[in-house]
Amino acid sequence: MRATFISTSVELGLRFVGIWPGLPYGTVTWYAYMTGLMVGTYFEYVYIFHHFDISNISNLIDALSIALAGSLGFFKLISLWSRRRIFYDILLAMDQDWSDALARDRSVLSVMSSNANLSRRCSNVLISINTTAAICYTASSFTRHSAGENLNDSVRLLPVKMQFPFEVHASPFFELLATAQLFHMVSIAALVAMINSLIITLILHVSGQIDILRRELLTVCDEHSQSGSIIAGIRLLITRHQRIITFSDNIEELYSEIALMQFLSNTVVMCCIGFTIIGSIAEDGATIVLLKSAIFYIAVTLEAFIFCFVGEYLSAKSKSIGDAVYESLWYNKTAAECRILLFVILRSQKRLTITAGNVVDLSLEGFTSVMKASASYMSVLHAMY
Template structure:
């Protein structure tokens, strides 16, 4: 049984630290979404000038995405004849395409994401106990750390690919220096190696890299914030269960009132979890499919460059491989975290002194125990549950595709 010898911490008349807490929770996500113009579409509370700036940023970001996607896509599909080079371009062009789709999705579902953010804000405002606030802050810290991990891995691998690799691939033939770009296809429109055209295109490619990794980080950050918030609410639910029989926190309430509050809190969590799954399922599906294919291609690139003895390319592709592997691992870990936290509710219900409840009140807890056996899950398009097991399947599938790819290209 749980130890109830300690007195509960002092009650808060609603959360006086509400503004600080919600800013702390959403800070990294806001930093990621603002440069790509999506934050004010999601959050909604914006002045006219802020809306105009967001619109300008969206136009700029979408133009950069199209500037890379259209020429490189046409070149890869229709003009490149070498199968090895074509495969080498499928990875970056495919990532560009999926990033553009995710960007459009974030903008199109801005209202749904905003609804989830307002739910988080309302929960922060309604916190009544100091220990509840500490639980929520602890889980918010987990969400921030997951976002920071995503930023570190993606930006380290991505920027090295867009800067080190093209600069190290320069070739000198006589008096002519061949300066390749990360994404080809511009020779259909202009000479991409002439100065200052090359420098301008190179800078746009670096800007494009920042945009695409902001998009991917934004999706990861939103998922981490929402799921860790649910975990905090579930921990609060367990404390409400602990207080159900004796009512030390609420001496002036009856068991029926405490049971009603507990049930309403549980239903609110379940509805929020369902909203999270609905708004994230398409993004999670995109991440799962994209990561599987790109991990496969990066494994192929590493083996190819190993045969060519290109140390710089091997290191760059290996860093990218680690980055995308950790990115999908974070999504799978978030899904696993959600299921694990929900599974604790059944044990928490049984561990209280339910046998001290009068009449048939203990029977009301049976439904909570049964529902804990069927926890809400974060899914990839309702096809796959995100979990550590799914992460293992992704790695196995990428190796299978790698063997198939090597057979085709040899």
């Protein structure tokens, strides 16, 4: 299978967790990675329970924000794995669209290639941002040690707060475990960015198909077209419109639960990170804490914005199909031809959208609600502390 829209970085991420179709031993790869991820997340929550101290709430919230972000990535991967059959159908539909584009004029291929290049650039940028945030967060602990804050091996801290049932401070075991934590954080951050990049890729593919459909609607309704060719052309375009609707419904089914988890988790995580940033301003070593927390906050906020933006973008694109029909030369056509065009307009009035658990549509208004809620909770925590 060759889906041209999928960037190399996203494909590598899907192969890494065993979700890419046709991958040898994909199930074994999936269970091996998820087992390691679950073990790491378990020790993070053990640390939270063992260090649950309201007097040191800054440390508690810092550990909780990382644990929640890791849990979100864990459940996202489970949701994607459970719906991998839908994902395979989406890849087949994309492959079919590219095959059709190669058989049509170069302008169609140009539109699809332009959106494909944009999706690749977005994927690389998102994965780079998340990876940088993970590296900065874990490297800050090594910076503290090199600065001389913790020179005694017995009190050395791991980059990620975890509670193990054995001694971890002796060398070289401490260094090996710290390196494993770095890989753990980077892999989660990159895979979460991969999932976010995948939805951008799918939405850009749909938008490219909509742009092609709009242009062909204007062409088929040209005043020089024959009556019989208009009806035959519109029937073909209605079939393509239905394929776009089916593709969008598959995206909705694939990402609905993921979007709901994203909304709930980001509200809490952004609240926790924001509180950590505010609480560390007046403390010693604030520069290091601000560095790791600020980049982490940007990455988490960007996740919520991506989901809301692509939902808003898809809705606007779907409504533009009806606008294209209305902007055509429909007034020069017969009543029978206009009735067919009217059905296209009516169908396009039902927006294509992505929902968060079939509860709320993803939109920029939803992103504003998430930011307001996280800021409100952060203010309450700061007042209590």
